[in-house]
Amino acid sequence: MAGRAETRTPEPPDRDEHEKSPPRVLRPRRTTRPPYNYGQEQEIDIQQINARSQQQQKKKTLGKLVTQRETVTSDSSTESEDPNASELIQELVKLRKEIKLRYELHKEELRKAKEESSAALAEVRHELQILTDRLLVPQPETGIDDILREIQTLNDVISTPALIGSLSYADIARTPPLSHPSNI
Structure with missing residues (x-):
């Protein structure tokens, strides 16, 4: 190795050279798992x-359903279930009709809103066209021109060097x- 001795870092002394140094403790090497195994294990645990x-949850819901069935069958007879079922069906039919009516009303409102917005958009476009046409028409010379x-001529004179x-x-x-x- 080239270089001066002063610039090299000194090597640490060996522990065996010192009498007061404690003996080295031999520890087993640390083993680490590869990251893909760890991730797979976590996924399996989560699953x-x-x-x-x-x-x-299935056991709880099944237990509740069984107790509900038992109470329904013990409390009511087969004759009372049929009117309840027919009432429920009639109510569902009414709800379905109401939902259809609301859907149609909302659809009509949406169509009206679209028509209004498209009419407003057409009006704005027309006004914009009128404004752009005004700007494109050459105006008579004024003092501003x-x-x-x-x-512009002053800028040209200033920017071009003599x-x-x-x-x-x-x-x-x-x-x-x-x-x-003057001071001489």
């Missing part, structure tokens, strides 16, 4: 937890000053 919770032309009368650095250095110093 098992979800399956358990679903099974518990004269002022703008004057500003190439004919410009002197180089050497020409300026050779010419004597026009005024004389």
